[in-house]
Amino acid sequence: MERQIRVFDPTITPKEQALRYAPRPTSLRGKKVGLVENTKYNSDKLLLKIGKILQDEYGVQGMLLRRKRSSGVPAHEEIIRDILAECDVVIAGVGD
Numbered sequence: 567m568e569r570q571i572r573v574f575d576p577t578i579t580p581k582e583q584a585l586r587y588a589p590r591p592t593s594l595r596g597k598k599v600g601l602v603e604n605t606k607y608n609s610d611k612l613l614l615k616i617g618k619i620l621q622d623e624y625g626v627q628g629m630l631l632r633r634k635r636s637s638g639v640p641a642h643e644e645i646i647r648d649i650l651a652e653c654d655v656v657i658a659g660v661g662d
Contacts, residue, residue: 599620600652602659604636605636
């Protein structure tokens with residue numbers, strides 16, 4: 567008896583798309599930095615340390631730390647509104 571195995575190729579050709587980066591400030595001096603942490607272990611601690619370095623070494627004037635609901639989802643609307651209203655730049659961090 568002859569058996570057949572059906573093999574499926576789950577790969578696809580990646581869709582190419584141009585990336586457009588947000589404009590970067592020439593300096594962080596006097597800027598407020600938004601810090602978005604993803605709920606993973608130590609992500610808040612890491613971002614706060616980064617924020618402190620930015621204050622001490624680059625003249626950042628303030629920080630706003632916000633926590634996502636889960637690491638697997640985008641930032642919710644409240645976080646986005648806060649960042650847009652209050653911050654000049656944003657850093658999203660990952661823990662673990």
